Amino acid sequence: MPSPTKPVGVEDSHPGNRTTADSTPISPFYTAPEHPIADPSSTNSHEIITSASSSIFDEQKLRCSGASAAMAFPHVLGVALGADTPPRTRSFAYNFGIRPEEESNYHHHLKSLISEEDLISFSDAFFVGLGPVGDVLDRGIYAQRCRRYYENPVDSSIAFAAVAAGVAALGSFLSPNRYPQETGLVQYAKAILDDPASLRYHGIDHIVAWGMRVFYLRATTRPSNAWIASCTQIHLCEAMGLHEEENIKKIASIQPSVANGYDADRLRRIFWISWAGHNMLSYEYDRSPVVFRAVTCGPIFSKPGSVADQFVALIQIIPSANSPFHLGDKSSSPVEELLSSCRALEDFESQHPFLIVTKADIAFCFYRRLYQLNFRIPHDVINIIIDSGNTAIMAAEECVRQGQLLWNVIGSVFQYTCILLAIDTPFAFSQMDAAFRGLESLVRAADTLLTREALAIARHLLNLSMTKKRRELSQLEAVERDLDLGEATPISEANITLPNIDGEIDWDQFLIDPYFSILG
DSSP states (O other): OOOTTOOTTOOOOOSTTEEEOOSSTTSTTOOOOSSOOOOTTOSSOSEEEETTTTEEEETTTTEEEETTSTTTHHHHHHHHTTOSSOOOSSOTTSSOOOSOOOOOOEEEOGGGTOOHHHHHHHHHHHHHHTTTTSOOSOHHHHHHHHHHHHHOSSSOOHHHHHHHHHHHHHHHHHSSSOOTTHHHHHHHHHHHHTSHHHHHSOOHHHHHHHHHHHHHHHHHSOHHHHHHHHHHHHHHHHHTTTTSHHHHHHHHTSHHHHHTTOOHHHHHHHHHHHHHHHHHHHHHHTOOOOOOSOOOOOOOOOBTTBOHHHHHHHHTTSOOTTOSOOOSOTTOOHHHHHHHHHHHHHTOOOOOHHHHHHHHHHHHHHHHHHHHTTOOOOHHHHHHHHHHHHHHHHHHHHHHHTTOOOHHHHHHHHHHHHHHHHHOSHHHHTTHHHHHHHHHHHHHHTOOHHHHHHHHHHHHHHHHHHHHHHHHHHHHHHHHHHHTGGGSOOOOGGGOOOOOOOSOOOHHHHHHOHHHHHHO
């Protein structure tokens, strides 16, 4: 077993300039507690059952599991039978154990890919560009950990290396001059996160590193890849119990957690930002998110230099079982819930360009669902969607001027052009010129196959809409020709007698059955 006083993230020594991650508790992935390990003869087991959530939290391994789990039942039964030392929570008889577990791999020190100077430089680019939204790291403490990591290349933290590689890769993505080994940094972090020991002995660093990977995949690859990575990240949050406030307080009480920048507030930010990112990806992709049985994690609050609280509050407007945001009428239908959520979205205000385009993305998510339900959307909701889209165009152009070519910058404007065509009203069409001009400017800023393809598809849909309108107009013109209205005897409008209608007409009913609505 590791030394009880060994700090979290500082790993055992290995010969040479290579670090290994084996399947023993002294693996570099293992997060050792600062406090002494519980005495087996003591009745105060480090495994406790939290009555509020019916879960068991292992303070030694920082692992959380449901009290009804198969591996927890021997412990639960031992306590019920009055055992002084109930069995530990572990996978008794989970299988026959007739094959060895996968061996861990060797991982070179990160300095083989990037110097400390370049790492700090590209990390700064991350903290400026994405740090205010993805506020999961304390910038000062992160810099200190980087310095310690490079000063002690043998006694190195593999999990933190994955964090640093992910941060630097994102910084390179956001920088005007890409780091030549950006792809190598991404693959380096992935190799660590996919290592068998990473799942056996995971810690907070693993959650953060997976978060960096989610950001990078969302910015560079296909929807399924980013969504699956976000599922892994949120499951790790559950495995460590970050969804429960009591567990957060326990983790934060361990001195190395604070030393590594993971105090209670930071842990709450890690959970809620992970949750928000996962739910946004799921809702945008129309896939099921991970749902917790209960979430007691405390809220995060505003602080200088961070908009993470705004980001989380914005995503919480999306209907979700674990969101603390609730509409007034819980018995509403799916359509009413979508309409109410969209109206609630109107009240959200932010000056951050990323959040402005994200707000538009959510509004478009609501519209697409209402569109699939074939529901006639009220004018006030249509106006909210169009206002969000118009504001997103300006925010997207601002992001481009800042050199931040984030995923929803072009995605929001492209979706807006599609939705204006779907709304199919004169007012919506009057916004088309600005939407297409915005999309064209974004394509010029990043002239790639994907951006050109998006513009081509938008133009194709516009042409299809115009063709449809021309066909409809030609049908009306054919009616006019058949009736030969030009030779008909003109009828004075003054001679037309309209029925006396008391009260207002129900125009919806009138269009369906005009005689019924007028004559009763």
